Amino acid sequence: MITFVDASPRLRRTPGVIPLHGEEGFEGMRRAGQLTAAALDVLTEYVEPGVPTATIDKVAYEFARDHGAVPATIFYKGYRHATCTSINHVVCHGIPDQRPLREGDIVNIDLTLVVDGWHGDSSRMYPVGEISRKAERLIEVTYASLEAGIAAAKPGNTTGDIGAAIQVLAETERMSVVRDFVGHGVGRLFHDEPNIMHFGTPGTGVPLRAGMIFTIEPMINLGRPHVKILSDGWTAVTRDRTLSSQCEHTIGITETGCEIFTLSPGNLFNPLAARKAA
Numbered sequence: 001m002i003t004f005v006d007a008s009p010r011l012r013r014t015p016g017v018i019p020l021h022g023e024e025g026f027e028g029m030r031r032a033g034q035l036t037a038a039a040l041d042v043l044t045e046y047v048e049p050g051v052p053t054a055t056i057d058k059v060a061y062e063f064a065r066d067h068g069a070v071p072a073t074i075f076y077k078g079y080r081h082a083t084c085t086s087i088n089h090v091v092c093h094g095i096p097d098q099r100p101l102r103e104g105d106i107v108n109i110d111l112t113l114v115v116d117g118w119h120g121d122s123s124r125m126y127p128v129g130e131i132s133r134k135a136e137r138l139i140e141v142t143y144a145s146l147e148a149g150i151a152a153a154k155p156g157n158t159t160g161d162i163g164a165a166i167q168v169l170a171e172t173e174r175m176s177v178v179r180d181f182v183g184h185g186v187g188r189l190f191h192d193e194p195n196i197m198h199f200g201t202p203g204t205g206v207p208l209r210a211g212m213i214f215t216i217e218p219m220i221n222l223g224r225p226h227v228k229i230l231s232d233g234w235t236a237v238t239r240d241r242t243l244s245s246q247c248e249h250t251i252g253i254t255e256t257g258c259e260i261f262t263l264s265p266g267n268l269f270n271p272l273a274a275r276k277a278a
Contacts, residue, residue, distance in 0.1 A: 001016055002016055002018060002194075002206055002207075003016060003017050003018070004018050004019075004020050004209060005017055005018070005019055005020065006019070006020060006022075007019030007020055007021045007022070007025055007187060007188075007211070008022075008024075008025075012189070013185075013189055013191065013192050013193060014193070015193065016193065017193060018185065018193045018194055018206065018209075018212060019185065019187060019192060019193070019211075019212075019213075020209060020210070020211030020212060021187060021211045021212075021213050021252065022211065025118075025187055025211075025213065025252075026213075026252050026259065028115075028116060028117070028118035028187075028188075029118050029120065029186075029187065029213055029250065029252060029261045030261055031115050031116065031118065031120075032069075032113060032114065032115040032116075032118040032119055032120030032261070033120035033122070033250050033260075033261025033262040033263075034120070034261070034262075034263075034265065035067055035069055035113050035115050035120060036111055036112065036113045036120035036121065036122050036262055037120070037122060037262045037263060037264050037265060037269070038063075038265050039060055039063045039064065039067075039111055039113060040109065040111055040122060040123075040124055040264070040268070040269075041264055041265060041266040041268045042059065042063055043056055043059060043060060043109055043126075044126065044266075044268050044271050044274075046059055047101065047107060047109075047126040047127075047128060047271070048101065048128065048129070049100070049101055049102055049103045049105075049128055049129050050100045050101065051100060051101050052096075052097065052098045052099060052100050052101070053083075053085035053087070053094075053096040053097060053099070053101065053107070054096045054097055054098050056083065056085060056096065056109065057081050057082050057083045057085065057096035058082075060082045060083045060109075060111055061074075061082040064082060064113050068115070069113040069114060069115045070113070070114045071083070071111065071112065071113060071114075072112035072113070072114050072119055072121075072190050073112060076190065079234065081095060081096050082111065083096060083109055083110060083111050084096075084108075084109070084110040084123075084234075085107055085108070085109055085110075086107065086108040086110070086235075086244070086246070087101070087105050087106070087107045087108075088105055088106060088107075088243055088244075089237050089238045089241050089242060089243060089244055090108075090235060090236065090237050090244065091178055091180075091181070091219050091221070091227050091236040091237060091238060091244040091246070092108070092110070092181055092219060092236050092246060093110075093234040093235055093236055094107075094108075094234075094235050095232060095234055095235060101128045102128065103128060103129035103130065104128065104129060104130065104131050104132060104135075105127075105128040105129075105131075106125055106126070106127055106128065106131055106135050106138075106139065106243065106245065107125070107126050107128060108123050108124070108125050108126075108245065108246045108247075109123060109124060109126060110122075110123035110246075110248065111123065112190065117188050118187065118188060119186050119187065119188070119189070119190050119250075120250060120261060120262060121186050121190075121215050121248065121250045121262070122248050122249060122250060122262035123217060123246055123247060123248040124247055124248075124268075124269060124270070124271060125139045125142060125143075125245050125246065125247055125270070125271070125272065126271045126272075127139070127271065127272045127275070131272075134222065134243070135243055136272065137173075138175065138220065138222050138243055138244075138245045139245050139270075139272050140272075140273075141169070141170060141173045141175055141220055141245075142170075142218060142219075142220045142245040142246065142247055143247055143270050143273070144169055145165075145166045145169045145170050145177075145198075145218045145220055146166070146216060146217075146218055146247050146248070146249065148165040148166055148168075148169045149162045149163070149165050149166045149198070149216045149218065150216060150249065150251060150258060150260065151165065152164075152165040153208060153216065153251055153253060153257070153258040154208060154253065154256070154257045154258060155208055155209060155210055155253060155254075155255065155256075156208070157207075157208050158202075158203055158204060158205045158206060158207055158208060159194060159195075159196055159197065159200070159204075159205035159206045159208065160197075160200040160201050160202055160203060160204035160205035161200075161202050161203065161205075161208075162196060162197075162198075162200075162216060163196070163197040163198050163199045163200030163201075163205070164199070164200050164201055164202045166198045166199065166216075166218045167198065167199040167200065170218070170220050175220050175221060175222060176220070176221045176223065176224055176225035177198050177199045177218060177219070177220060177221075177225055178198070178218075178219035178220070178221060178225050178227060178244070179197075179199060179225055180227050180236070181217075181219060181227075181236070182195045182196055182197050182198065183195070183196030183197075183198070183214055183215040183216045183217045183248075184196060184214060184215055185212070185213065185214045186213055186214060186215055186250055187213050192214075194206045194212075194214065196214050196215065196216055196217075198216075198217075198218040198219070208253050209253060210253050210254055210255045211252070211253065212252070212253040213250070213251070213252045213253075213261075214250070214251065215248055215249065215250050215251075216248065216249060216251065217246060217247070217248030217249075218246065218247070219244060219245070219246040220244070220245050220246070221238050221242055221243070221244045221245075222242040222243045222244070223238060223240040223241075223242030224238075224239065224240050224242075226238070226239040226240070227239060247269075247270070248262075249261070249262045249263075249269075250262045
């Protein structure tokens with residue numbers, strides 16, 4: 001059973017209880033989303049061959065500190081970094097370290113900044129130097145999948161419509177959608193109701209209503225959708241070692257459609273497309 005409630009008094013996640021946010025919540029999410037997007041813009045210039053992901057993580061942390069924000073992932077369930085950096089066949093939750101990025105890598109950088117108690121959550125795919133055509137195509141399809149999901153995010157539709165739009169586009173391109181990880185409600189809580197599947201059947205799932213705020217973050221694999229978690233308890237990789245790609249926006253459902261809170265100030269949300277256009 002699904003229940004919709006006023007978001008203001010919520011202090012913890014309750015299964016099946018979905019918060020609806022008013023203008024205060026939307027304004028808070030605009031501030032958080034825009035700062036997160038600005039930070040990810042800054043990171044674009046650091047994603048180069050020879051740069052360790054630990055350096056990128058440090059830049060993100062210092063940006064947050066200098067702007068009065070806090071990275072939500074630091075000490076979250078024991079995690080100790082400002083970002084997740086997922087390279088090549090890493091699906092998500094890759095841990096920053098001292099290994100340098102290499103020419104031809106692709107890396108997802110996932111960042112959530114907390115601004116005045118609101119969580120802005122977003123991720124992007126960054127090419128490292130010149131990348132293969134198959135890696136380019138994977139990134140292109142991932143971004144197109146996200147766009148398809150966002151287009152379905154409007155009152156009168158359901159979460160199943162979002163998932164179906166993503167799944168159809170990805171599978172039409174002979175790629176697969178990861179089932180093990182989902183988008184999620186977000187606001188004053190880092191993870192809230194509802195879960196947003198990136199696959200599904202039109203007309204099923206949770207009805208979309210104005211005031212809902214959540215992430216859409218499809219993970220698309222070149223090969224099969226199956227993943228496994230490494231011994232560090234965080235890093236998820238493709239079982240068949242094929243490339244994986246993800247991008248993420250935080251959105252709010254409005255009376256007529258949706259508002260994207262994490263739009264890039266520098267039009268750099270898709271760094272590959274931005275580089276080609278330059």
